[in-house]
Amino acid sequence: MAQIQWFPGHMAKAKREIAEKIKLIDIVVELVDARAPYSSKNPLFNGIVNNKPRLIVMTKEDLANPKITKKWIQYYKDHGYYAMSVNLKQFNEYKKIIQVCKEILKDKMEREAKKGLKPRAMRAMVLGIPNVGKSTFINRLAKRKATVTGNKPGVTKAQQIIKVDKDFELFDTPGVLWPKFENETVARNIALIGSIKQQILPREDLFMYAVEHLVKNYPRSVENRYQIEIDLEGDWIEKCYDDIASNKKIKPVRGITDYERVMDMFFTDLFDGAIANVTWELPYE
């Protein structure tokens, strides 16, 4: 954990920016990654959002375990949030989010109309830690490349309002929250969903944690991928490196297994979904 830097300055700045914007909006759309819904949710702005309605959108449902995603949605609902899951890679998925926002705000808009207030569009803001899909969602809405997307933490840039339709508007710049590093498990989980660089943690530890979690919770996911057997006893990790290297024909370096290449291959398989439908944490854990 010593390598992880905590930047109170960044956090304070993000908090200030979000607090400024929040005054202008009717609903907060908070994106979290379905593979690690706890670790990718930053409790920091609970105090800022206050009484604004909040919709939690679990992105990347296509990469997560569908049964656990359902449990998480129930968990959020039990805790008074609106919640849903999406695969933003699917072109029309963003429409579902807008639909749900409109349903949530329907009563509020009707109350305003009854009071004789001028009809206006509902306004939403997107929030989330890096890499959860904020730009992808906003770009889909804007139907243009408004912001740069990429599978690297921290690429969201430049503030405009996007008019989605006559009833709905969205800030074109999302609120970027800093990931929390509450404990080692949280840090590992956010590294495993790509929200922080893996290199921030000792990579061998991350590899071992991931393989162990998979073997215990997703029997045969790793074994089948590399045609190996894993028995979590004794020097299992050494054997695991050697067996993956041998199966994938990764050449040894000066007679020693090339651990770095084994890890590269494993993490690529994980990020590309070759080892798929994995969620790293359960609700109530």
Ligand SMILES: Nc1nc2c(ncn2[C@@H]2O[C@H](COP(=O)(O)OP(=O)(O)OP(=O)(O)O)[C@@H](O)[C@H]2O)c(=O)[nH]1
């Ligand atoms: N499989 C899958 N990939 C997704 C989904 N949503 C986003 N992605 C991918 O995740 C990566 C990160 O998405 P972005 O939209 O850049 O995330 P962001 O939250 O704007 O990231 P920052 O700019 O770092 O704050 C991109 O490669 C997207 O294509 C999803 O629902 N499923």
